[in-house]
Structure formats: structure tokens, C-alpha cells
Amino acid sequence: MNQDTYEVLEKVKENNIKFIRLQFTDVFGRLKNIAVTVEDLEKVLNRQKRFDSSAVIGITENREADIVLYPDPDSLVIFPWRPREGAVARMLCDVYNPDGSIFELCSRSKLKKVVRESYEMGYDVKIGSEIEFFLFHTTADGTPTVKAHDQAGYCDLTPVDLGENARRDMVLTLEEMGFEIGSSHHENAPGQHEIVLKHDDPIEAADKIATFKFVVRTIAQRHGLHASFMPKPLIDTNGSALHLHHSIYNNEGDNIFFEKDAKWQLSKEALSYIKGILDHAGAITAFANPLINSYKRLSPSYVAPFYMGWSQTNRNTMIRVPSEREVGCRIELRSPDPACNPYTVLAASIKTGIDGIIKFQQGCSLPEPYESIDFKHYTNINTLEEHRNAILPRNLDRALQELRSDTLIKDTLGEGFVQLYLNAKGKEWERFNSFIHPWELDEYLIHV
Incomplete structure (x- = not known):
């Protein structure tokens, strides 16, 4: 028995843990788990227990392979909301093949590889996150609705902010599970909230984002509410974002993004x-x-990324550089939403960012920050003709086309991983296009 296995088994015994949820994310970022009892834990820790790969693929097919879950000993956490007698804990897992090789669809392992390669080149990446979500009422039987829990706005207080108690319980629960919380507040839209997680190692950051959604939904349910991470559940108001703050330090612990005498101090x-x-x-x-x-x-109508550029003050750009400099100098990737797989997004963005540093060692011709244009005044994409080539993909199909031709991201995540994702999302796009939507009936049924 190795030291890690011994320490986990001792902690389980000391805390009277009865059930352990082996948690992992599928290709699409959905957190999954397989529960084992304490009696089976040593077998799991010794990597002797096999499972069905369909749980990781996210799609059930006729042919499935065996996989082995490799629990991360450092990720053992007791669920604070469960009874202490016969407690329930979780361990996050990497996914491997029975022969000991990494399973090609394990997104956590993809991020680990990118982080390891970056560190070996002398780049210590840190990630902070701002996670937004909605709290909605449910029906008597617990079915979620799109009726917002309150009509509050940005940073409003109780009693206007009716979600304050639920949000406080979420923060306290997360802190009990080892999260470092930067802040929390009500966001712009009715029923919308944000909780900020402090900077961490990219693996820890992605683990916490995946766990965050599970915890927030659980605590919301205990308050009789439904927490939704759907990017845009309500019309005519802001959607929810997952802002990812990147900073990089060298071996001496200096922030390499900051340069005092450079333009913009970048x-x-x-x-x-x-x-x-x-x-x-x-x-x-x-x-x-x-x-x-x-x-x-x-x-462009909302405080959301639209332009494939960068700025310091314009929040319609994909990347923003906050005003803090020196040790706090960082880059904010604003485009992701909380429905994403944090492991793949961080793997892709860190890899392409580091690739930029290597490629442009003598400096790059980065366009000026896009501060002046106010996209919200543009109601028609055609009026942005001069900026058309610098606009983010307008739909999922266009984004998938971009992914098909990107060799660096294919190499980073693996051809098999990317191809499965493209196939699944392509089918999703086709299902959407073949569906008759209520808007179409309202618009055309009577008048055509």
C-alpha cells in the first residue's frame, strides 16, 4: 500500500465516511460520478476497478470500452450538507485505459499536459474565475421555471436581492470545501448572481469550477430554487458568463505580463x-x-463579448486587460460561458497563449485596444461591415467550422477528442435546424 492510499484510507476512517463519489467530467464538461462504498475504496485506489467509457464520452453507443478511474488523493472532500454519521465524500478522477495509458477523451488529462508543458518552459500559469448563474423558482413538484427569484440589479442589497441568503450559504459551503472566495454579489439581470474564485493552479481552478456548479445547484435546491448555468435563459437581459483571468509568473515568482516602462505597462x-x-x-x-x-x-446589445479583439475598458471584446498592474497584472478571457467544459477551454486558451509567446519572441503586431467603438448601438451586423472579419462566430455551426481547421487545438486536445466533439455538436445543430420553434409559428403561421 503506497503512502497516498494509506493517507486516504486513514482520513476516510477518521471522518466516518461511508460513501465516496468518484467524480469526473465527460467530453462536454458535465460532472459525472460513480459512487462506491468504503469497502471498495482500496480497490479503486489501487486502480483495480473498471467502468464503462460511455460515462466519459457523454454518448451511449453500442460499443463501449472499459476505463479505469484514477482518483486524485488531494481532492478528497466531505460534502458538508450530508450527515456526519456515514458521511459522503468525493474524489476527482483522471480517466485511464486498463493498460495504464491515458484515455483519449479525458479532458482533465488534456489540461494537465498543457500545464506541465508550460511549466517546463518556465511559465507558471494561474487562473481566477468569475462565475455567473441564475436562481429561478420551481413548481410545486420541483420542476424549474424561468421565473426569476427576484427583480434586483447589479450589487443590490436585501430585501431587493432575495437570493442573498442562498448565495451566503453557497459561499460558506464552498469555503468549507476548501475554496478561496474573492467576492459575491447580485448581477445585472433579475435573479442573476456572481461568485468570484481566487487565482489558483489551472487544474485546481478547473476542478473548482466543475465542483462549483454541482455545489451551487445542491444548495439552491435546499432553498427551494433552481440554479441555472444556461448562458442566456431570459430575453432582453444579460446572459451568464464564466470570465477566466490568466496571469503568468516566472521561476522567481515575478508576473511576466507586467513591464513598468512598456506601452500600457504590458x-x-x-x-x-x-x-x-x-x-x-x-x-x-x-x-x-x-x-x-x-x-x-x-x-452587442449587452455587456458581453462580441468583437474578436482586446481592450482595457470595452467589455464587448473577447479579451480585456483589467487596470491592475505589477503583481495583479492579468488577462481576462470574457467570452466563455458557464456551460463550457473548463478543462478544455483552459487547455485551449493556455496552449494558444503560450504558443503566441513562443511564436512572437521578438514581439508581435497586436492591434490597438478596441476602446472607442460601442457595439451596443449597432442593431444590425451589416452596419459593422468594417469589423465583420473580427467578430466572434455568430452561431455554433460557424464556431465548429473554425475548430475543424485549427491544427494547434486539434493537436492539443487530440484528433479523437475533437472529432467526437464535432460530430456530437454537429448533430445538435442539425436537430436545432429541423425543429419548428414557437417564434416561427408566431411570426409566420397566420401571415404566410
Whole structure:
């Protein structure tokens, strides 16, 4: 028995844990789990228990392979809302083949590889996140509605902000599970909230984002509410985002994005990192905005990314550089929404950013920050003709086309992973196009 296995078994015994949920994400970022009892835990820790790969693929087919879950010992956490007698805990897992090789559809392992390669090149990446979500009322039988829990606005207080108690319980629960919370508040839209997670190692950050959604839904349910991470559930108001803050440090612990005497006080590494991401913006969008609904959020009418560029103050750009400098100098990737798989989005954005640093070692010709244009005044895409080539994909199909031709992201995530994603999302787009939507009936049934 190795030391990690011994320590996990001792912790389980000390805390009277009876059930362990082995958690992992499928290709599309949905958190899944397989529960085992404490009696089976040693077998799992010794990697002797096999499972069905369809849980990771996210699609059930006739042919499935065996997989082995490799639990991360450091991720053992007790669920605070469950009874302490016969407690329930979770462990996050990587997915492997029975022969000990990494399963090609394990997105957590994809991010691990990118982080390891970046670190070996001397780049210590840190990620912070701002996660937005809606709290909706449910029916008597618990079915979610789209009736917002309140009509509050940005940073409103109780009693206008009716979600304050639920949000406080979410924060306290997350902190009990080892999260470091930066802040929390009511967001712009009715029933919309945001909780900020402090900067962390990219793997820890992605783990926490995946866990965050599960915890928030659980606590919301205990308050008689439904927490939705749908990007754009309500018409005529803001959608929900997952803002990812990137910063990089060298081996001496210095923030390499900051350069005191440079233009904007941004180093050539910072500008090259931005350029690297923007050069692959279309393909990244296929993962960052994975739903047909995602593109209803990416509109110039709201405080959401629309332009495939960068800025310091304009929140309609894909990337923003907040005003903090020196140790707080960072790049904010604003386009992802909370429906995404955080492992694949971080793997793709970090890889393309680092690729930009390597490619543009002598500096890059990054366009000026896009501060002046106010996209919300444009009601028609045709009036933005001069900016048309610098606009994010307008729908899922266009984003998938960009992904098909991006060799760097295919190499990063693997041809098999990308192809499965393209096939599944392509079918989703076709189903959407073949469906008769209520809007069409309202618009055409009587008048045509």
C-alpha cells in the first residue's frame, strides 16, 4: 500500500465516511460520478476497478470500452450538507485505459499536459474565475421555471436581492470545501448572481469550477430554487458568463505580463499571449460557447463579448486587460460561458497563449485596444461591415467550422477528442435546424 492510499484510507476512517463519489467530467464538461462504498475504496485506489467509457464520452453507443478511474488523493472532500454519521465524500478522477495509458477523451488529462508543458518552459500559469448563474423558482413538484427569484440589479442589497441568503450559504459551503472566495454579489439581470474564485493552479481552478456548479445547484435546491448555468435563459437581459483571468509568473515568482516602462505597462509576453489567443479565437469559441443558446448571449446589445479583439475598458471584446498592474497584472478571457467544459477551454486558451509567446519572441503586431467603438448601438451586423472579419462566430455551426481547421487545438486536445466533439455538436445543430420553434409559428403561421 503506497503512502497516498494509506493517507486516504486513514482520513476516510477518521471522518466516518461511508460513501465516496468518484467524480469526473465527460467530453462536454458535465460532472459525472460513480459512487462506491468504503469497502471498495482500496480497490479503486489501487486502480483495480473498471467502468464503462460511455460515462466519459457523454454518448451511449453500442460499443463501449472499459476505463479505469484514477482518483486524485488531494481532492478528497466531505460534502458538508450530508450527515456526519456515514458521511459522503468525493474524489476527482483522471480517466485511464486498463493498460495504464491515458484515455483519449479525458479532458482533465488534456489540461494537465498543457500545464506541465508550460511549466517546463518556465511559465507558471494561474487562473481566477468569475462565475455567473441564475436562481429561478420551481413548481410545486420541483420542476424549474424561468421565473426569476427576484427583480434586483447589479450589487443590490436585501430585501431587493432575495437570493442573498442562498448565495451566503453557497459561499460558506464552498469555503468549507476548501475554496478561496474573492467576492459575491447580485448581477445585472433579475435573479442573476456572481461568485468570484481566487487565482489558483489551472487544474485546481478547473476542478473548482466543475465542483462549483454541482455545489451551487445542491444548495439552491435546499432553498427551494433552481440554479441555472444556461448562458442566456431570459430575453432582453444579460446572459451568464464564466470570465477566466490568466496571469503568468516566472521561476522567481515575478508576473511576466507586467513591464513598468512598456506601452500600457504590458510586456511583449502579455501582448503575444493575447495575440496567440486571438489568432485561434474562432476555434476556442467552439468550446467556450458550446450551446446553441450560447450565441444569444454574445450580442452587442449587452455587456458581453462580441468583437474578436482586446481592450482595457470595452467589455464587448473577447479579451480585456483589467487596470491592475505589477503583481495583479492579468488577462481576462470574457467570452466563455458557464456551460463550457473548463478543462478544455483552459487547455485551449493556455496552449494558444503560450504558443503566441513562443511564436512572437521578438514581439508581435497586436492591434490597438478596441476602446472607442460601442457595439451596443449597432442593431444590425451589416452596419459593422468594417469589423465583420473580427467578430466572434455568430452561431455554433460557424464556431465548429473554425475548430475543424485549427491544427494547434486539434493537436492539443487530440484528433479523437475533437472529432467526437464535432460530430456530437454537429448533430445538435442539425436537430436545432429541423425543429419548428414557437417564434416561427408566431411570426409566420397566420401571415404566410
